[in-house]
Amino acid sequence: MGSHNESLRVLIVGAGFGGLTAAIECRKRNFNVTVFESNASRRQLGDIISFGSNSGRIFRTWPGVEDKLDPICHHGDGIDFRTYDDEFLCRQMWDKDAIWGKRFGGHRGEIHEVVWNHAIEQGVEIKLASKVEEYFETESEAGVVVNGERVIGDVVLAGDGVRSLARTIVLGFEDKPKSSGYAVYRSWMPTEDLKKDPLTAWLADPTKDLHFGWLGPDVHFLVATLQKGKALSWVLTHKDDADVEESWSAPGYVEEAVKAIANWAPICHAIIRATPEDRLVDWKLVFRDPLPTWISPKRRIALIGDAAHPFLPTSIQGASQSMEDGVTAAVCLELAGSKANVPEALRVFEKIRYSRVLAAQQTGVTNRDAWHKADFDYVRKNPESVKLPQQEWVFNFDARQHAYDVYEQTSEELKKDPDWKPNPIL
Ligand SMILES: Cc1cc2nc3c(=O)[nH]c(=O)nc-3n(C[C@H](O)[C@H](O)[C@H](O)COP(=O)(O)OP(=O)(O)OC[C@H]3O[C@@H](n4cnc5c(N)ncnc54)[C@H](O)[C@@H]3O)c2cc1C
Known part of the structure; x- marks a missing residue:
């Protein structure tokens, strides 16, 4: 070559x-x-x-x-989409990947x-x-x-x-960057604390990796498990005021993250509350x-x-x-x-x-x-509309x-x- x-x-x-x-x-x-x-x-x-x-x-x-x-x-092999109040919408399979690659x-x-x-x-x-x-x-x-x-x-x-x-x-x-108007709370955590709560214990499934997307007005919450149920990662994208500091290490606070989804299903709150605070960052999303x-x-x-x-x-x-x-x-x-x-x-x-x-x-x-x-009235009637x-x-x-x-x-x-x-x- x-x-x-x-x-x-x-x-x-x-x-x-x-x-x-x-x-x-x-x-x-x-x-x-x-x-x-x-x-x-x-x-x-x-x-x-x-x-x-x-x-x-x-x-x-x-x-x-x-x-x-x-x-x-x-x-x-796919992701389950649910509404913020935990109604199942649909499962999107990553079936095309089998043809296109990995x-x-x-x-x-x-x-x-x-x-x-x-x-x-x-x-x-x-x-x-x-x-x-x-x-x-x-x-x-x-x-x-x-x-x-x-x-x-x-x-x-x-x-x-x-x-x-x-x-x-x-x-x-x-x-100069501009604010996108959104920020993301993000965490990668061990599943030990999730196992203590019956609401979340099932997430630490050692037999299969799980992936969920809970969706609500102007917020989405993605959760994935991996490494035989030992690790869980979540990202919560939410509206934010115009702060253009971008940092992968800015600290995030559990109760503030919960506040961003105050009226959401208890399981979403439970996942966030099981997060060690030193594992939580609040990352501003900027545009250029x-x-x-x-x-x-x-x-x-x-x-x-x-x-x-x-x-x-x-x-x-x-x-x-x-x-x-x-x-x-x-x-x-x-x-x-x-x-x-x-x-x-x-x-x-x-x-x-x-x-x-x-x-x-x-x-x-x-x-x-x-x-x-x-x-969300439309989404509940047309659940497939949320597929990526x-x-x-x-x-x-x-x-x-x-x-x-x-x-x-x-x-x-x-x-x-x-x-x-x-x-x-x-
Ligand atoms: C600390 C960190 C954590 C991240 N975490 C995530 C994540 O969890 N999830 C996600 O999806 N994406 C994350 N990203 C972003 C993601 O890695 C990038 O968007 C993507 O991989 C594109 O990579 P890149 O190589 O263009 O830039 P980057 O991954 O940002 O790499 C740029 C590199 O350049 C180095 N650098 C910067 N300025 C100089 C300089 N003047 N001289 C020498 N070196 C310099 C930086 O230290 C860094 O290692 C993260 C990025 C960083 C830097």
């Missing part, structure tokens, strides 16, 4: 799922890869995270990864550890405690300043997350308008993952799209074939990815509104193959239209 006669020097910022995927795929192509991660150690932060079959297929192409993910992931969902820290270890096995160098302070580029190189040192490469892939610093150099201005571009003026720095395009959790695609970015960027750099052609590779990367990501981002709003804005759309274009998609298929044609299109810019309107 790869026609680069000298190894391309790829600098990757951020060891999230976007950065690590880019690193693994670049190493496979024998590029010289360095990842800079600001954290001093690999942290276990986060709770449940989901990967659709579009990114599940990426995991499955990395030798040994699926076998390590299987024991830690959720293995339910989904993976589990603890972010545990899945991240598997991917991280795979990256190390592939020879990726991850530099911890390496916060990138500055980005720079020339016509022929790109680099970062880390801990006061200038590091030079041929290309920088910036997967530095929702609070990306790289965005500023790419855009030429600092992009789609960026006018993901690549820098000299086309040697590209944003990938949340840095380029944050997702609402209701799209259930944030991590998947960041992995698709990583794979696509690596294929584009391979097919560009030389260091001189990095700018072409990044332009093609942006053009291949932009409209797909924009459409996938939009599903976060439509999915959320389908639940939150639902007329399972769009084939999202899930039955092979980002790697797609990049190989369309690279040449996209590159030709860009040569004919050198002023092409992404269209941030769907």
Whole structure:
């Protein structure tokens, strides 16, 4: 693979799922890869995270990864939807996944550890405690300043997350988040306390993984069990006043979470009340308008993952799209074939990815509104209306193959239209 006669020097910022995927795929192509991660150690932060079959297929192409993910992931075959007062609505089966691929969902820290270890096995160098302070580029190189040192490469892939610093150099201005008007209480907890209450004890079923969605006006509560009934994760998305601080570690308070669903069924309150408070976070959901571009003026720095395009959790695609970015960027750099052609590779990367990501981002709003804005008289009469759309274009998609298929044609299109810019309107 790869026609680069000298190894391309790829600098990757951020060891999230976007950065690590880019690193693994670049190493496979024998590029010289360095990842800079600001954290001093690999942290276990986060709770449940989901990967659709579009990114599940990426995991499955990395030798040994699926076998390590299987024991830690959720293995339910569907989700039961119920109303806020606990009336059963319908069961949505994940039957299409059997045809399209395999989904993976589990603890972010545990899945991240598997991917991280795979990256190390592939020879990726991850530099911890390496916060990138500055980005720079020339016509022929790109680099970062880390801990006061200038590091030079041929290309920088910036997967530095929702609070990306790289965005500023790419855009030429600092992009501010806006409140989405919603926040999420989230928890990942052991099931010990749930077992003590007859109302919730059955949730700790060691024989099968369970998944529920309780829906009410402007609130939804998703609950999943996994790891043979030992772990339960829940997320409660609710209306919130305009606070735009986003943090995966902001503390949440049990009684406040209960208050957000005051008139709901006792089982929902019981699950929340069994949550150890140190396991509860309150995460503000923010919006960012789609960026006018993901690549820098000299086309040697590209944003990938949340840095380029944050997702609402209701799209259930944030991590998947960041992995698709990583794979696509690596294929584009391979097919560009030389260091001189990095700018072409990044332009093609942006053009291949932009409209797909924009459409996938939009599903976060439509999915959320389908639940939150639902007329519950209508829902009770038409219970199937709450099912999540399972769009084939999202899930039955092979980002790697797609990049190989369309690279040449996209590159030709860009040569004919050198002023092409992404269209941030769907
Ligand atoms: C701590 C944390 C917890 C999360 N928990 C969940 C969760 O429970 N459920 C869920 O669905 N999603 C969660 N997410 C978000 C989810 O992981 C991402 O939306 C998705 O995987 C896209 O990944 P990404 O690689 O683009 O960004 P991220 O996963 O955000 O990774 C970005 C990485 O860049 C690093 N970084 C940032 N700035 C710099 C810098 N200047 N220099 C060097 N490194 C830098 C960060 O430390 C981080 O490791 C979490 C993200 C974080 C950071």
